[in-house]
Ligand SMILES: [Zn+2]
């Protein structure tokens with residue numbers, strides 16, 4: 001198990017959920033695919049090593065992980081949702097509207113804004129998912 005699987009699974013335990021083999025396999029599958037994966041694709045990935053894991057178990061676990069703030073579904077166009085990892089509290093994308101390429105970036109400028117809106121609205125913040133749309137360098141040529 002990678003550190004990231006251990007960190008995410010300890011969050012499940014903290015919230016009182018049992019660490020079943022299926023849940024661990026699903027977490028590992030999400031992390032191995034860098035969290036950019038649809039539910040159906042994740043079913044395929046998990047079943048490569050754990051053929052007994054049912055489709056509904058994967059769906060329910062994705063709902064649970066979303067509820068706990070560890071992942072978020074991202075909807076792009078009419079395709080099925082992709083799940084992205086939110087275990088470190090934030091996730092940022094540049095999305096090219098022309099070729100649909102998604103570029104990850106780490107620079108975060110939202111922490112200050114989070115603090116400001118948190119105190120203004122008395123809102124308890126758990127994280128953010130930022131998507132910036134436009135045209136990538138290749139599509140501008
Ligand atoms: Zn592009």
Ligand SMILES: [Zn+2]
Nearest residue numbers: 084091093104
């Ligand atoms: Zn991403």
Ligand SMILES: [Zn+2]
Nearest residue numbers: 090091108110
């Ligand atoms: Zn951020």
